[in-house]
Amino acid sequence: MADLIVTDADRRDDACLQDFTLDLAWGSGDNGENDFELTAARLIPAGALVYMDGGECGGVVDAMRDQLDASGSTLTYTGRTWHGILAGKVLQPDKGKDYLTVSGAAGTVIASLLSRIGLTPFFQANQPAGVNPTVNAFQFDRYIDAYTGLTAMCKANGLKLRLAYRSGHVDVWAEPAAHYGDTIDSDILDFDATRTWRRVNHLIGMGKGDLAARIITHWYADEKGNVSQTQSMTGIDEITETYDYNNLELAELNEKTRQKLLDEQSQGDVSATVRDGAGILLDVGDTLSARDNITGITVDATVVKKIVKVTGDVTSVDYEAE
Structure with missing residues (x-):
């Protein structure tokens, strides 16, 4: 693992730490924090960078915790990883447009997005030599954070998003996922x-109305999980449930009951x-x-x-x- 470099408040290299504990996380899983925690016996100013040159580990210091007891003080710094900096920006559609859509060479697309969210020149699109895959027409969700949006764009094109701090800036690129x-x-x-071999395969949707006047619809799933209004599983193979949605008319009740039964068909x-x-x-x-x-x-x-x-x-x- 490379040395941990700390900058001053103006983000000029200030020290190389030897005695420290660094904990970083990035991604979009459960509690995907996109942040870091650094414990070091050194005063680090707000806005300083901590990084390992040439790699993905690093970020910007946002907060400090000072714990003082009889044995002395413990300084713990927290902040956003490079990924967290992206997550703190939002991709917005152009004025008058419903969605933001991109396509083209990955390097060109990433460069335009970094400029759009105001992170250049600190963040730079820099595709490795000979690696510049094509991003097919991709539509971002409205007002999505830039990290989630970029990773979704990459995933839709069989790619993965990469970041690395190199010589004073963060390189961003896309490459084929392994x-x-x-x-x-x-x-x-x-x-x-x-x-699970047997799941709910008969769903009774109950909509508007009371008693005999209530709107009722029946939807069925077959052995393969296909959903229709034709029943194929009966007797002990039939598993029935009700779906109570008492403010729906027939058309909407049909659609929601059908979708509910489809959702139940996970294996x-x-x-x-x-x-x-x-x-x-x-x-x-x-x-x-x-x-x-x-x-x-x-x-x-x-x-x-x-x-x-x-x-x-x-x-x-x-x-x-x-």
């Missing part, structure tokens, strides 16, 4: 999967964990596979959060996948 599982000797993904639940000691470094957006040969269940999971902890010369990296 897939692990089939190309290495041992699986690096543990999973806990529940497969089960799955959670996935990247195994400790996997021996490879993953990025948010990479995918992994694992298969249980007994049941035939195969799980593909995407890395949605990366957690890096550094204490002196010891570094650990953990991932959340979904």
Whole structure:
């Protein structure tokens, strides 16, 4: 792991820390903070940068906590990672437009978006030599934060968003997402999967009206989870529930009942964990596979959060996948 550099308030390199604890997280999983916590026996001013040159670890100091007791003071600094800085900006549609839409070479698209949110020249689009994939027409959700929007744009095009601090600025680029599982000797993904064969397959929607005058609609799912108003599963295979929506007319009740039954057709639940000691470094957006040969269940999971902890010369990296 590279040295941790700290700047002064004007963001000029000021010190190289040796004794520190740094905890960073970025991504969009559960509690995807996009922030960092640094404990160091040094006074660091507000707005200073902490970074490891050439890598993804770093950010801007936003707050300090001073804990004083009989043994002395402990200074803990918190702030936004580079990803958190992006998350603190919002991609807005142009005036008079419903949505912001982009397309073209990834480097050009990223450059225009960084300029739009006012982060240039500190953030710069810088595609690696020979890597400049195409972003097909992509429509952002309205008023989405820039980090979520950029990662969604990349995902829709089979890419992953990369950031690295290099010589005074943050490089931003997109590259093809990697897939692990089939190309290495041992699986690096543990999973806990529940497969459900019988789910609700008959949903009775109840809309406006009272008693015999109440609007009623029936929707059915077949063995494969297809939903229609034709019943195919009866007897002990039929599982029926009601859906009470007493302010709906028939047309809207039909649509909502149909969608509700579709939502019930999930084949089960799955959670996935990247195994400790996997021996490879993953990025948010990479995918992994694992298969249980007994049941035939195969799980593909995407890395949605990366957690890096550094204490002196010891570094650990953990991932959340979904």
